[in-house]
Amino acid sequence: MSAAMDRALMALSLEEEEEEVPFVMPELPGFSSTEENALSLIGRTLNPECQKISGLILTMPRKWQKEDVLEKGVQTFNEWAIVLERWVENPPDDYLQFIPLWVQISKIPVNFYTEAALMTLGEMLGEVKVLAFDPTKPITQPFIRVQIRFNVANPLKMARVLDMGGGKTHTIHFDFEKLQKRCYTCKRLNHEKQVCPLEIKKRQSDATRRRERIIAEKFKDNSVLQQNDPLFGVLEEEQVGLNPNTGRPKIASEVLEEMRRFLLADTGETLAIKVDKVKKSVREVEKDPLLQRTILRLEQAPVFTTELNKGKGPVFDYGEKEMVRRNWDINAKPTKLLADSMKANRNVVLTDSSPRYNIGSNDEAEGYYLDTSSVSLTVFRAEFSEPSSSGTVRKRGPVRRRPPRAQRQRQMLALTAGNEVQVGERREGKQEVGARKRKKINQGTEEVPSIKAQCLSVIPREGSPPTQ
Template sequence: MDRALMALSLDEEEEAPFVMPDLPGFSSAEDNVLSIMGRALNPECQKMSGLILTMSRKWQKEGRVRGVALSKERFQFIFQSEHDLLDVLDKGIQTYNEWALVLERWVENPPEDYLQYVPIWVQIGQIPVNYYTREALTALGDLVGKTKVVAFDPSKPITQDFVRVQVLFDVSKPLKTHRVLDLGGGRTTTIRFHYEKVQKRCFTCQQLNHEQQICPLKFRQRQEEAALRRERRQEVLHQRKPVLDKDDPLFGVLNESQVGIDPLTGRPKIVKEVLDEMRRYLLAEVGEDILVKVDRVQKTVEEAEKDPVAQRTILRLEPVPVLSYDLDKGKGRVFDYGEKEEA
């Protein structure tokens, strides 16, 4: 009996993977075309059965959408019409039980960062008077996420003490409540960020995936947190491997400070596609002296670094944000359950 059980166990381990038949009746890809995939950021507070039954009523799509629970964290909603699907996505960030959801349209081969970003409208307040321009507002929005829309009309009066931008926010990161700006000449100022339609979050670490009472940072002093972050940041900087090794055509052409990850945004200073194009240019036989090529690459990068718009479009290959003259586009309430600052 023991030998039979051992043989059975070994046979199971050696079984080949089951190949799903590539037949129409086996695949639901055709139905999935009109579907939205989603992820609950705080599954402990977002029971999946309630989410599936509630969201269709919340969207006012009862009878026209069908929810499917895929796991305790992931779900799918299949729509009957393209109009209803787009209407839900156009609502911006969605919540269930006051905690955020990540929603994206179904794709057959999802990228690595699928269900990682949510569109959020951010109210930026206390902006210095000299920085009410599309370029400056785009740069300020990039401090939170990837700026997609700037709701700003320079030809009309601004009656509110903030400007709204829509960003794609990485849900693995904490929300920023403020940021100190260096204005040059030893002058600094602090801008504030408020997030529309974002209800609950941890008000200790500003993450969207757990309650404040279970936050691992709650019982630490703020000074200890700041010191620990500084120490870790310094360790990372010291241990970071050079981006350009000695065999790289760009070694000695660009400085290490010009490549790698920008600590302010968490994104590459120069994306891989642009770096690869520079390498091909330096190695190509085009009848130019290598010193001329080096000088041209260096000047191009230096000029782009001086202009935030050029950094975005030339070095990072990011699209220019849409300029919306509708100042209340997609506007929603700002939920703040944190402690109020004393006047």
């Protein structure tokens, strides 16, 4: 194998390779699709970002229907124009570059309503194919329609100024039929306004001007000490400028004003001595950060406290550092014997033979009861969980202390049966009372009192009955 590769490498030549002879395709019936594509159409989307080919193939056949597709004028998909032409075996250079477009020309001067003049106006946009104009009939529309062969690489013209002679001008307007979307900046059919090259260039120019203005304002002479200032030459501009950390002056304006008054005041000292005092005092104060804050900037001194944990809060770090801190921090995770024992029992793996218990209250007897029939070992229950140092621990919700469903249904059935018995007794008693009343009335005797009279234990408004 290696010997063959060596011979092949040795046979290689560093000289220029010979020109390859073009491959000749066989002229056989199976190598050409001219007959199959004779009735086919080829289209091109003008705005591929807004026109997906997959949606075009599914949508357009229903919209085009079947007959006279090319005779219907310009076609659109997703509100953007597309170019359609018949399939040809050898397409020309301008293939899929033109669309048939109907244009309405309005605001035409009255002396230009002739075939030659209207053809000339239509030629401003493209090659005129059809002119809809009848000079023998009155004009009832405010426009004239012409069909042109429009080049999609050119922008649309919405108006055109005509030189009427004698220094006079006139503007005619163009309206394009069946065209929905276009760039409203350059009037082209292949992009949106926000991605228009003119808009992008304009935004870039605006950004450059803003950047230059910001840079100019940044390096603008904002010096605090001017030449007519008594402190000019006494203090440096760096000493009275802005502090980059706080954005406030390094020396307060009140302090600078007092220095100016001191230099201008008549104290019996020469100006040189006053200047030396100001320079020396400022240098001494600048050595101590606390004095800079209280004397030069007139800010409140910081508060010192011996309480080490004053205002202390947790440091949120959901990584390994936080887990290690929680393990060593007694206050973050105190030891609880009962909780640890319950956690250990909860983590025990249950088998099919191990019972599951529900603790609740019993209506028949005080205390607790155990029920092993209401829980299935193969049922997954949605529970809450919370993070801990050893992983995710289930958070148990409040326990509902009530009998199981089967026992509650039995109690409900018993209560319903009791109510039915009481209702039946009351109905029988009512019938008995009614029968006794009717019997008493029929007999006409007063020996048998009614049950309603026997039930009265207290006579209204006559006091209590005597004690027996």
